[in-house]
Amino acid sequence: MELLLNSMVLPVTFPLAAGILCLLLPKAFDRARAVLAAAASAITVLIVCRLLLEWKQLPSAGPIIFSDPTWGSLRLDHLSAFILLVTAVFGFLITLYSIGYMRGKERLREYYAYLLGTIGVACGVILADNLLLVLIFWGLVGLALYVMIGMAGSDAAAAANKTLVIVGGSDCLLMLGVAIVWMLTGTLTLSSIRLDLAGGFRYVAFLCFAVAALAKAGAMPFHSWVPDCGEKAPASVAAFFPASLDKLLGVYLLVRLTTGMFVMNTAMNMLLMLVGAGTIICAVMMALVQHDLKRLLSYHAVSQVGYMVLGIGTGMTLGIAGGLFHMLNNVIYKSVLFLCAGSVEKKASTMDLDKLGGLARVMPLTFGSCLVAALAISGIPPLNGFYSKWMIYQAMVDSSRNGNYLWIILLATAMFGSALTLASFVKVLHSVFLCKRSAALRHADIREVGFTMWLPCVGLAALCIVFGVFAYQLPLKVMIFPALDGVVKFPGAWYAGLATVLLLAAYAGGALVYLLSTVRKARACNTYIGGEIMEEMFRHKGADGKVENVEVTGVDFYRTVEDLPPMRAIYGAARRKLFDIYDVGGKAAFFFVEILRRAHRGLLPMYLTWVLAGLLVIWWLLLSGGRLMI
Amino acid sequence: MEFGSLILQMLVFPGLLFTAVVGLVTSWVDRKVTARVQMRVGPPFLQPFYDVLKLMIKETCIPAGTSRWLFLSAPLFGIAAVALASLLIWRAFIPLGQTFSGDIIVILYLLTIPAMAVILGSFASQNPLASLGGSREMKLMLAYELPFVLAILVPVIHTHSIRLFDMLAAAPAVAKPSGVIALVVAMVCMQAKLTLVPFDAPEAETELTGGAYVEYSGPLLGVFKLTRAMMLFTMPIFLVAVFCGGIAFGQGWLPILLGVLKYLGLVVAVVLIRNTAPRVRIDQAVKFFWGPMTLAAFAAIIAAFLGW
Numbered sequence: 001m002e003l004l005l006n007s008m009v010l011p012v013t014f015p016l017a018a019g020i021l022c023l024l025l026p027k028a029f030d031r032a033r034a035v036l037a038a039a040a041s042a043i044t045v046l047i048v049c050r051l052l053l054e055w056k057q058l059p060s061a062g063p064i065i066f067s068d069p070t071w072g073s074l075r076l077d078h079l080s081a082f083i084l085l086v087t088a089v090f091g092f093l094i095t096l097y098s099i100g101y102m103r104g105k106e107r108l109r110e111y112y113a114y115l116l117g118t119i120g121v122a123c124g125v126i127l128a129d130n131l132l133l134v135l136i137f138w139g140l141v142g143l144a145l146y147v148m149i150g151m152a153g154s155d156a157a158a159a160a161n162k163t164l165v166i167v168g169g170s171d172c173l174l175m176l177g178v179a180i181v182w183m184l185t186g187t188l189t190l191s192s193i194r195l196d197l198a199g200g201f202r203y204v205a206f207l208c209f210a211v212a213a214l215a216k217a218g219a220m221p222f223h224s225w226v227p228d229c230g231e232k233a234p235a236s237v238a239a240f241f242p243a244s245l246d247k248l249l250g251v252y253l254l255v256r257l258t259t260g261m262f263v264m265n266t267a268m269n270m271l272l273m274l275v276g277a278g279t280i281i282c283a284v285m286m287a288l289v290q291h292d293l294k295r296l297l298s299y300h301a302v303s304q305v306g307y308m309v310l311g312i313g314t315g316m317t318l319g320i321a322g323g324l325f326h327m328l329n330n331v332i333y334k335s336v337l338f339l340c341a342g343s344v345e346k347k348a349s350t351m352d353l354d355k356l357g358g359l360a361r362v363m364p365l366t367f368g369s370c371l372v373a374a375l376a377i378s379g380i381p382p383l384n385g386f387y388s389k390w391m392i393y394q395a396m397v398d399s400s401r402n403g404n405y406l407w408i409i410l411l412a413t414a415m416f417g418s419a420l421t422l423a424s425f426v427k428v429l430h431s432v433f434l435c436k437r438s439a440a441l442r443h444a445d446i447r448e449v450g451f452t453m454w455l456p457c458v459g460l461a462a463l464c465i466v467f468g469v470f471a472y473q474l475p476l477k478v479m480i481f482p483a484l485d486g487v488v489k490f491p492g493a494w495y496a497g498l499a500t501v502l503l504l505a506a507y508a509g510g511a512l513v514y515l516l517s518t519v520r521k522a523r524a525c526n527t528y529i530g531g532e533i534m535e536e537m538f539r540h541k542g543a544d545g546k547v548e549n550v551e552v553t554g555v556d557f558y559r560t561v562e563d564l565p566p567m568r569a570i571y572g573a574a575r576r577k578l579f580d581i582y583d584v585g586g587k588a589a590f591f592f593v594e595i596l597r598r599a600h601r602g603l604l605p606m607y608l609t610w611v612l613a614g615l616l617v618i619w620w621l622l623l624s625g626g627r628l629m630i
Numbered sequence: 631m632e633f634g635s636l637i638l639q640m641l642v643f644p645g646l647l648f649t650a651v652v653g654l655v656t657s658w659v660d661r662k663v664t665a666r667v668q669m670r671v672g673p674p675f676l677q678p679f680y681d682v683l684k685l686m687i688k689e690t691c692i693p694a695g696t697s698r699w700l701f702l703s704a705p706l707f708g709i710a711a712v713a714l715a716s717l718l719i720w721r722a723f724i725p726l727g728q729t730f731s732g733d734i735i736v737i738l739y740l741l742t743i744p745a746m747a748v749i750l751g752s753f754a755s756q757n758p759l760a761s762l763g764g765s766r767e768m769k770l771m772l773a774y775e776l777p778f779v780l781a782i783l784v785p786v787i788h789t790h791s792i793r794l795f796d797m798l799a800a801a802p803a804v805a806k807p808s809g810v811i812a813l814v815v816a817m818v819c820m821q822a823k824l825t826l827v828p829f830d831a832p833e834a835e836t837e838l839t840g841g842a843y844v845e846y847s848g849p850l851l852g853v854f855k856l857t858r859a860m861m862l863f864t865m866p867i868f869l870v871a872v873f874c875g876g877i878a879f880g881q882g883w884l885p886i887l888l889g890v891l892k893y894l895g896l897v898v899a900v901v902l903i904r905n906t907a908p909r910v911r912i913d914q915a916v917k918f919f920w921g922p923m924t925l926a927a928f929a930a931i932i933a934a935f936l937g938w
């Protein structure tokens with residue numbers, strides 16, 4: 001048992017130690033530092049694998065809990081095993097990608113130190129069984145996020161502050177939640193707490209925990225740090241934090257809450273489902289009209305949380321399994337998308353959809369993995385995103401049998417959400433990869449990125465296909481169903497594997513016939529625009545008489561949607577940040593501060609009046625207290 | 631054995647070959663009825679087959695400087711998806727194998743792939759006309775998807791199941807007023823899903839010269855045409871299955887004839903609408919689907935909850 005405890009602490013301590021080593025290496029060793037960090041994160045994956053194997057070989061393969069004087073109590077069960085493995089693997093992939101992406105940038109010392117440190121503390125959150133330990137590690141993850149956003153330079157400072165306020169604020173609520181739970185139960189051991197939601201304090205505790213989990217995962221209305229962070233932070237940070245790690249931790253806590261710490265009731269489940277459905281639709285509507293690639297992707301990072309929360313909110317084991325699976329899938333394809341965005345940024349030096357274009361030919365691997373990930377996030381069968389959404393829908397229909405009628409609206413919202421997701425990715429694919437190159441990039445020499453950068457993208461994109469096709473055989477059976485103690489009632493499988501084989505058979509057959517027979521002699525020809533020459537036709541004189549090219553860049557695709565009467569008002573309100581909890585909260589705070597400030601004008605008579613008023617109050621209290629005593 | 635029979639089902643009946651043949655026959659019905667409306671004689675029965683076969687032996691042109699593999703494979707995504715959707719629908723009619731819970735959602739998602747294939751293909755063309763066509767196709771999809779999903783949910787409320795087989799076993803949805811409203815909404819959405827007039831803005835021959843298809847030629851265009859013909863078959867069959875009780879096999883000839891008549895009725899309705907309506911602009915289409923159609927679908931859902 002002693003060995004096992006050591007290997008359980010190792011995933012936390014090893015990356016932390018490696019991170020400190022990275023911090024100590026002098027600046028001249030930047031290349032070596034990057035390789036060292038990648039190696040350390042790879043070793044962390046091995047450490048986690050060894051831990052899981054040791055645990056599997058125990059005679060009782062159930063959850064194990066350690067109480068250790070230095071470490072508090074640690075726990076390993078199927079849920080934490082699953083999340084732990086995914087965290088370690090993604091930590092490794094992001095570090096690998098960083099070698100190429102961060103090359104030549106400033107402050108690499110801190111970057112790699114914090115990256116490795118984050119992997120360590122994230123493993124700590126997952127393995128801790130003591131609420132205080134969870135709280136500390138949880139806060140450290142948020143702090144690391146703050147520092148790593150700030151690394152992008154001075155214009156990222158505002159985004160970093162916003163993130164700190166929202167995520168840190170939710171950490172305070174988590175603290176409050178822990179305190180209330182301790183008051184109610186007298187214990188801080190996560191695995192021994194099981195509260196039913198009876199009585200006000202329990203609701204408050206649940207809501208505190210839920211807000212912390214939702215804010216970390218980026219669900220509405222605590223989402224507004226995600227777009228800012230995604231836009232300003234380096235793509236690797238965006239891919240690691242809001243796209244993968246924060247989802248993993250947030251959903252992990254939410255699942256622990258709903259299946260372990262609290263016994264859910266219908267009202268709270270309904271609340272979660274409403275939050276989920278609202279998040280899906282609102283965030284994706286915002287994504288539709290973005291012009292900055294990373295910002296657009298961040299809104300999707302918010303929107304996808306909606307599906308997970310929706311699944312968990314059904315309260316059915318199938319729905320929770322679907323939510324967890326969707327989380328895994330989202331981590332995969334959203335990382336691919338952010339990493340592809342990073343590769344594009346590296347090569348084209350812009351994220352403005354207006355200024356990109358035509359990269360499909362020169363960056364085929366990036367384009368291919370981005371296409372697969374875009375289709376997966378839009379829920380196109382037989383990719384992985386479809387399978388998990390389909391499980392969630394099933395659970396929603398099943399939960400309707402309990403007389404839960406609102407589900408139908410939520411189901412329609414969720415399904416419509418995937419059409420909107422597809423729409424915004426259609427825009428991305430067009431304006432980044434497929435349309436003619438913009439004037440700015442026309443003569444730029446752009447090539448495919450190096451292998452440390454495309455390898456994670458292609459590998460994860462392949463995983464999107466594999467997890468979609470063999471969803472039941474691989475991720476569900478091995479990782480997700482065991483993570484939920486209840487036996488998942490699976491009402492029938494859509495034969496994803498078989499269907500895919502059939503699709504591929506049709507595809508291969510068609511490809512064979514057409515490609516071999518005709519395409520070999522296919523002619524490359526210029527595009528036909530009614531006999532006009534494109535350059536001349538799409539050149540017009542601007543207001544100042546300057547000739548400019550007018551291309552279809554795809555940025556204006558959804559102007560029609562934006563201009564619809566109710567939409568225009570809603571988008572207007574969103575631009576004025578009326579839906580941003582940070583902005584609204586800030587305004588409210590300043591309003592009260594302003595009231596208080598009026599009492600502080602620096603005038604002596606006014607302060608004297610206050611002192612007198614205070615004395616009067618104390619006097620009255622003493623008197624009435626005295627009377628009470630009598 | 632199971633696997634071999636599935637491959638056979640996918641490629642021959644009721645998958646690719648069957649859907650293609652019946653789809654082309656349906657497109658003949660379309661062209662014949664259109665001709666009669668316009669006081670013409672119309673094409674012979676085999677004309678659609680000749681058209682597609684002729685495209686298969688024509689030359690393929692690929693726009694210079696594009697992503698070749700996407701341009702070439704986009705049409706194939708569409709045809710594979712519609713064949714698979716048709717297979718899933720027919721498995722509920724005829725016991726060819728186990729159906730599964732949630733197949734309606736799979737079919738709904740599969741039926742969006744042909745439109746997506748058109749969009750990706752049009753973008754891969756690097757042609758501004760095609761780009762416009764593709765973007766209109768996407769907006770149209772956004773527009774009709776909401777009322778379409780809501781309409782399909784009405785029979786789901788009636789039967790409390792998302793399995794096509796259960797819907798066929800229960801009383802048809804159109805037996806109730808809510809089902810009738812939902813069917814009408816779904817039929818209008820079907821018109822848009824098939825990008826037929828009045829919702830043919832993505833192709834708009836007169837302004838976009840075919841829009842999405844402008845750069846396609848030869849076998850690839852043939853595959854797109856075939857996919858459209860297969861959709862013209864699969865979409866009405868899906869609505870017949872979901873709303874009208876499907877085609878009942880194994881109870882003599884009369885129910886089968888009745889089923890075929892239901893199907894032909896929907897097809898003729900589609901054709902008549904396309905021949906008598908003018909084209910609407912894309913923003914009008916979006917307003918129409920998100921406004922009156924969505925409200926009607928909501929009304930149908932509320933009625934369905936009330937048991938009407």
